[in-house]
Amino acid sequence: MPENKKVLQRNEVPEEMTWNLGLIFKDEAEFEAAFTAVKDLADKFSQYQGTLASGPQALLTATEALLATYRAAEKVYVYASMKNDQDTTNSTQQGLFAKTQAMMAQLEGKLAWFNPELLALGEQQVASYQQAEPKLQAYAQLFADTLRFKEHTLSSTEEKLLASLGDIFAAPENIFSVLDDADLQFEDVVAKDGSRTELTDSTYSQLLQSSDRDVRQQAFEKLYQVYQQFLRTFAKTLGSHVHIQNFTAQTRHYDSARQAALNANNIPLSVYDNLVSAVHQHRDLLQRYVALRQKVLALPDLNMADLYTPLTGKPELSYTFEEGKKIALKALAVLGPEYVANVQEAFDNRYIDVLPNKGKRGGAYSGGSYDTAPYILLNWNDDLDSLYTLVHEMGHSMHSQLTKKHQPYQYGDYSIFVAEIASTTNENLLTAYLLEHEKDPAVQAYVLNYYLDGFKGTVYRQTQFAEFEQWLHEKDAAGQPLTADEMSAKYLEINQDYYGKKVGGTPQIAYEWARIPHFYYDFYVYQYATGFAAASTLAGKILNDDPADTQAYLDYLSAGSSAYPIEIMQKAGVDMTQTDYLETAFGIFERRLTKLEEVLG
Template identity: 45%
Template sequence: MNKNKTLPKRSEIPAEFKWRLEDIYPSDEAWEEDVKKVKEMIEQIKSKQGTLAQSGKHLLDALVLQDELTKTMDQVYVYARMRRDEDNTNSTYQALTDRATSLSTQVYSALSYIQPEILAIDSEELKKLQASEPGLEHYRKLLEEITRFKPHTLSAPEEAILAQVGELASAPGKIFGMLNNADIKFPMITNENGEEVELTKGRYIQFLESKDRRVRREAFEALYATYGKHRNTIAATLASVVKRDVFYARTRKYESALKAALFADNVDLSVYDNLIATVREHLPLMHRYVALRKKMLGLDELHMYDLYVPIVKEVEMEIPYEQAVATIKEALRPLGEDYGRVLETGFTSGWIDVYENEGKTSGAYSWGAYTTHPYVLMNYQDNVNNMFTLAHEMGHALHSYYSNKNQPYTYADYTIFVAEVASTLNEALLMHHLLKTTTDKAQRMYLINYYMEQFRGTLFRQTMFAEFEKLIHAKVEQDEPLTADRLSEWYRELNVAYHGKEMVVDSQIDLEWARIPHFYNNFYVYKYATGFSAATSLAKQILEEGQPAVERYLNFLKSGGSDYPLNLLKKAGVDMTSPEPIREALSVFRDLLEQMEELAGIQTPSTP
């Protein structure tokens, strides 16, 4: 929309391109009323401490009040934060956000006794309480989920000690964050225009996408030379965070740190192992892609710094917002009339904040409160990437919409394990539509390249990260040290295995582990790969089976958090305890490879 060099002010954005936060609260005064209500409920919930075991009625009253309190608090916080996101320079909403954050801390502090108090109730006694109060049937799954943790919950004094060391346990991540985001300074490099430019983490990928190979190599070498100066410090920090994970797992009587991390989602170890084994089985496809990339770039040697530069010359694909909306609606037709109706409502009823303005929060997200429709923040630019981002965020939004409409507040929230499925599925359907309708050869090649890079970055790369995490935790559990040299050695072996003989695995990449912040949030990255695989498999089923697959998928969206994620996905049509969904996703990658080879007139070694 805005073609000028300067960003418009918030007031200059037309109303039809702004979200309608009045649907949450008609005014700031109405927000203040709910703040008062939250404060009153905090005192009410505090008064119930120590009473939960007295009767089924007491337990029910506390759980009902907890739901009402957190539901209202969510609405208070979402409104304040999203108002601030419209323009972060607005001091009114800076203040409201600060107040909401403080109030949220008070709420969760007041609620902190509920779970330990329930866990302190004898199992048989808890069953009697449930039988005595019919209203507790609604909370049966919640109570089961709380008591599932009982074998891994310590005595009250021991839990208090663990709570007190929580700040110490978070120290490695904080130290890495300060080093990585504040203290590390990268050198100047010479850009494509011969200008001296400071290398930053934000600019790094831009430099790796440069058509000038010298720029790519210089940025790559400069980045890792900088991390190399801190390699021992970062190794000690990473070792500390892994030891923390192992300590907590052992203290809470889990078999391993990995099993402890999977327990929260009730995910079996086979899911993690199947992902790695199945991707390993299909590494020849990744090697074939590397060989294709090498040939299409016309290089004698493909280096690690050549992985991000597009293999297809940039094509003009300007996509205004209105065109993106129309394309997405058409692409998602396979999801049926009801999905299309909700999607249309989202596009026309104040769900989306479309364009960038002065002070607006960058990036994109989908968010909202249970009590209203979901919202999407965009900073739309007229290109392919932003069209896919819009489809992605609307996938999240409609997942939340269906979940909130069909589940009570207690079970509406879905886990991170399934969160990326709905968004990635929308992207898969959009890509299928574009490839089906795009006749221009250059544009088709550009789109295929875009999609293959998603597979490389999400399925292959995140699985490699997951394998590295599993390895380093196992080493600590076997009392082996994590030194910078050993971490680099193991990381290099993975890169060689994943990229194959056509790739020159530069020595600098051995240090990539030193710059990955995800490793400080243990066993998280595998969910990117499983979510991507599940979404790709479901999209394939929807396109091939039609209505039966659509109904299964819509029921998945409507289920929210009413069951464990693996059960929800199985009902939708993907069994993540089996390698099949990952194999199905990789079969799509194989098809893309073959299409690109045909369009480019290039043959690479065939893969089994």
């Protein structure tokens, strides 16, 4: 009898393949003590309200108390959220996370007076305080970043009200998460030999890579059959989220939710528009790649379920987690001994939750706070995609590690805009390593195919998402309802624009929007595409082996939020207000597509 593939229960996962959250809090009692301490800090913070105008020392005292409260709260939140993510079916952990979310919303309300009061001082007064009290200079960028929001900041009472609604505003995303991760049940996928694979969000991507077209077609159709059943629920959930974002942007005097989202990191709208325009100009390369795929696979027709299986058939490359770690260390060695030592520390101390299990959040991420390890959540599947995911998330984790080493708490985090550059630079370095060390033409073809698929999924696909997200917000802002039918029709239309009428018109793909969690992240996805393009330039500089270029890159990883993202990247060697880096990325895609065409004959 063929062996059936079964998703493990959480208690069946070997301990060495789980992350050690005991490094944050050794037990629930220690967590509860920290939880209570955060609430006390938030309550005590009210004593500083109304004091900022008293002088430099008052501003310093309140600022230090504010940051201490956030610092303690972030540690508590990270623990509760990661405990929940490792098994979303565990009601105890769900409750822990829910009460932490509620506490964070209350905390935001109690701290909300600070920014309006700082804004009331104005730039001139704050500057004079900094001259009088040298210790305030340590917060110069923090104050400047706050003061630039003056026209978008409400009164103290209004800010407190909005902050207290945080858990209510998060409801659409939370409902989506529980429905998508824990409640949806799919039929098993049955291969011709009778073996069965449980279809889940985490196994879906692996099944789409199958060399058996029937297997991937089953996975595709059975997945979207379930999503179609709940389409109106997902439409209501996503529509509510979009409406909340538009309401918040309007309340804060922004022209649009997109402007509000990009202004959070001081990113010009032109960066977003340049991306969409450049992708439109190069959609012919995507359609050329799709045409090659149909030809090589010798399929009478091609649909969206066929876009992820390797062109060279069943993957020749398979990695255990131990093998993946060794390759990652070799591929990243070009970044220097300190970087490699930090990666080894993550491997040696169980900072990574490796295997999929029932109820575990799908996908992958790097997470943590200033006072925790840079943890990584994976769903390892022994394939090349898992290896790329490992080095991708390790890029985030090392970014965090170096930032925390070189920056104080107030600058110890970084924006999403620069975060994706660190992760995709690692991906580019891995691609270069594999192409250099794997001489077998079949393996070369597989790696080239994988790179092109990654580019397709990161630059083209995320920009496609960005277009749809912008349409959602514009339609809602115009007062037009977001129905399931209209959302599906628009999604299908955009998909056809990218992949061509025939391939892009696969009917079930119209429902894909319902399963994309990033649509709840507020104009987040475009940064994957801009990050990948910028990473292409940076990886090329690093691989040219000029120590100055490598050091400039490490300086970027160490900068945190000590300057605005655009400025940090300019110092690293990429001006993202221009289009040069986008053209560089499409040039690499075209060259590697041509190389693959040659290798495959």
